[in-house]
Amino acid sequence: MTAAETPATALVVDDDEAIRSMLTAVLSNESLTVTTAANGQDAVEAFRQHHADVVLMDIRMPKMNGLQAMKAILEINRSSAVILMTAFAEIATAVQAVKDGAFDYVIKPFDLDEIRLLVRRALEISAMRADIASLRRELSDRYGAEGILTANPAMKDLRQTIAKVARSQATVLIHGESGTGKELVAAAVHYGSPRATGPFVRVNCAAIPEGLLESEFFGHEKGAFTGAATRRRGRFEQADGGSLFLDEIGEMSPGLQVKLLRVLQEREFERVGGTEPIRTDVRVIVATNRDLEAMVREGTFRQDLYFRLNVVALKTIPLRDRREDIRLLADHFLERFAADNGVKLRGFDPAALECLEAYPWPGNVRELANAVERAVVMSTTSAIQPEDLPESIACGSTPVFEAHPLGADNPIRPLREMVRTFESHVIQRALAENDDNRARTAAQLGISRRALLYKLHDYDIS
Ligand SMILES: Nc1ncnc2c1ncn2[C@@H]1O[C@H](COP(=O)(O)OP(=O)(O)OP(=O)(O)O)[C@@H](O)[C@H]1O
Numbered sequence: 001m002t003a004a005e006t007p008a009t010a011l012v013v014d015d016d017e018a019i020r021s022m023l024t025a026v027l028s029n030e031s032l033t034v035t036t037a038a039n040g041q042d043a044v045e046a047f048r049q050h051h052a053d054v055v056l057m058d059i060r061m062p063k064m065n066g067l068q069a070m071k072a073i074l075e076i077n078r079s080s081a082v083i084l085m086t087a088f089a090e091i092a093t094a095v096q097a098v099k100d101g102a103f104d105y106v107i108k109p110f111d112l113d114e115i116r117l118l119v120r121r122a123l124e125i126s127a128m129r130a131d132i133a134s135l136r137r138e139l140s141d142r143y144g145a146e147g148i149l150t151a152n153p154a155m156k157d158l159r160q161t162i163a164k165v166a167r168s169q170a171t172v173l174i175h176g177e178s179g180t181g182k183e184l185v186a187a188a189v190h191y192g193s194p195r196a197t198g199p200f201v202r203v204n205c206a207a208i209p210e211g212l213l214e215s216e217f218f219g220h221e222k223g224a225f226t227g228a229a230t231r232r233r234g235r236f237e238q239a240d241g242g243s244l245f246l247d248e249i250g251e252m253s254p255g256l257q258v259k260l261l262r263v264l265q266e267r268e269f270e271r272v273g274g275t276e277p278i279r280t281d282v283r284v285i286v287a288t289n290r291d292l293e294a295m296v297r298e299g300t301f302r303q304d305l306y307f308r309l310n311v312v313a314l315k316t317i318p319l320r321d322r323r324e325d326i327r328l329l330a331d332h333f334l335e336r337f338a339a340d341n342g343v344k345l346r347g348f349d350p351a352a353l354e355c356l357e358a359y360p361w362p363g364n365v366r367e368l369a370n371a372v373e374r375a376v377v378m379s380t381t382s383a384i385q386p387e388d389l390p391e392s393i394a395c396g397s398t399p400v401f402e403a404h405p406l407g408a409d410n411p412i413r414p415l416r417e418m419v420r421t422f423e424s425h426v427i428q429r430a431l432a433e434n435d436d437n438r439a440r441t442a443a444q445l446g447i448s449r450r451a452l453l454y455k456l457h458d459y460d461i462s
């Protein structure tokens, strides 16, 4: 927020009424909104109620003096600018106060121009500080470990491990199901590391055609092969001074595995068609949803490379194993997509939330994000309703605990009973999908019409 959008605010604190009214007049003239207090205690109270961008405060006052009041105010808001007003005899105290966080001090009697100038500077600096703070927050929210939202103890541990691991140079192997946040973890490792100001380069090993992989990684010299019209820097060079994130490492060809191993060991490589060795300073982070250990046993992934990569292993957890995160993440995505789409939404209807919490989320957080995005777009009321959710979540009029007899949270009942519940719901859903047309429903379920009629009767479905 800049001074141009909302008027800046000032708090004037002095036990001398004449000084209070003079400063109020001067600052109001500068388009500031001014409040006043006659002692430190009232000042802290006033500040607590409506923060001020700049505080002009006498040091010697009854009740609570200016230094104590400043301390309390800075505890409430560390970035507020406090300008102390002091008698000549108290300069030493004022100097100390500046070391303790005061913006500056003026000596009484002061010049009004001096006050104007100081206040303007204080406002500029506090606006800049606020901008920097919000930018930093945005960056680390988006990319830092803090951006990994979770209420789950094991995921919280993971977050702490990331912070520790980030500081080291170790190669990191991230393993987890699709959509569980592996890329988020990789970014958090990079942005939490001393390399954060360097590049974060991502390569999806599964998306590059086999023939181009080598040049993609190591670059090529002009004329190295047909089509290589110019020299090209590979990903390893681009990531110099930063981190290289090799996503889906399990898809890497055996040939490239050898080359990668060599770079990791020697920190050196050549461009395709080149002879001159190139050295780069790159931290490697890899991710996969495949079981690399099993691949090593099967002989499809090199064991030596696996050992090289597996210096630090981080595991992401499937969403179904941390159900406490469903609500947290759903709220988070709701807020984000509502803002993106300019939609005003209060939240989830309790029934919709119940559906989300009961669903097993095979596609994990990504699937949840997509479901919420769709619901935000589909919603017509002030809260997300069950019918706004994608059909795959099977959130109909049926109570959720029944709609998902196999949900992990449901107690095991006799098999026969559970199978019946399940069957009944499958039939109800098929009927709904076929607009109650029994012939089509029977065809879809692969049973005879007669069998369907019997079951409808048996389950008391009308
Ligand atoms: N804990 C979390 N907090 C906030 N957002 C998350 C969290 N986990 C995942 N996401 C978001 O969910 C989406 C999927 O995460 P991400 O791409 O990191 O998964 P992935 O494990 O790399 O999946 P894949 O294996 O399919 O590549 C991203 O948009 C990511 O920002």
Ligand SMILES: [Mg+2]
Pocket (backbone or CB within 6 Å): 182, 183, 247
């Ligand atoms: Mg990914």
